[in-house]
Amino acid sequence: MEGPAIVFDDVHKSFGRQVVLDGLSFSVEEHRSLVIMGPSGAGKSVILRHAIGLLRPDRGRVEVLGEDLTKIDDEGLRALRREMGYLFQYSALINWLDVFDNVALPLRETTDWDEERIRERVVEVLRLVQLEDALRKYPSELSGGMQKRVGLARALVTHPRIILYDEPEAGLDPEMSASISQTMRRLKEELGMTSITVTHSLHCALTVGDELALFEHGNFVAHGPPAEVLASDHPRVRAFFGPQIA
Ligand SMILES: Nc1ncnc2c1ncn2[C@@H]1O[C@H](COP(=O)(O)OP(=O)(O)OP(=O)(O)O)[C@@H](O)[C@H]1O
Ligand SMILES: [Mg+2]
Secondary structure, eight states, X not given: OOSOSEEEEEEEEEETTEEEEEEEEEEEOTTOEEEEEOOTTSSHHHHHHHHTTSSOOSEEEEEETTEETTTOOHHHHHHHHTTEEEEOTTOOOOTTSOHHHHHHHHHHHHOOOOHHXXXXXXXXXXXXXXXXXXXXXOGGGSOHHHHHHHHHHHHHTTOOSEEEXXXXXXXXXXXXXXXXXXXXXXXXXXXXXXXXXXXXXXXHHHHHOSEEEEEETTEEEEEEOHHHHHHOOOHHHHHHHHHHHO
């Protein structure tokens, strides 16, 4: 593949009269990780939903692994989604399936693997998030943090090349949150995964990010290596991060 893994080129998106993305442009090179932080309600999840083709821009272009998502057909999008994992902000588990079947779902939808092979992979990925003992539990029997980790296992199960994390640490205790950040970092270092992470945790951002962006009012107000962004004297950067890095 030529060029970056993910490209946003002058992306505009409004809901009614509310402008959420206002000419947003950035790219993520393969094997790199971008962390996006910003105020609640700014549109960070909307960015991720554009990257996976759940939303289409009003104007501008989104490209993933060389495919233009604004032009792709349903079949092309399905094929591309095999290469992409998405950890939803609110886990989005299926209530009537147990943990095993929730995590197995993407494999059943996108591969012709037999049950034996599916089982091996599901157990492997549940071990990674320390949930191999919860195979037969249903989402309603899990804590919020456990649901989050099942969501992570499901996002990883197909060995995607790209993963989008929406608040991976939210609702987790500090120890589990640090452990998830370490897992994300390992996935990048050992498997070379490309990622975009949305988070409110500076600790998570610094653990996983090659690049950090502050997103506000439809665009990045700062974007670069984390240390540079945090040292910036841009008034919005000071206002947003100031309390955390004073
Ligand atoms: N499908 C939709 N239809 C209408 N408005 C939407 C839709 N999706 C998002 N919005 C609006 O876009 C804005 C940005 O939402 P988004 O969920 O991306 O915020 P966020 O930055 O992820 O916030 P948080 O940190 O709280 O998760 C919000 O005002 C939201 O109401
Ligand atoms: Mg969000």
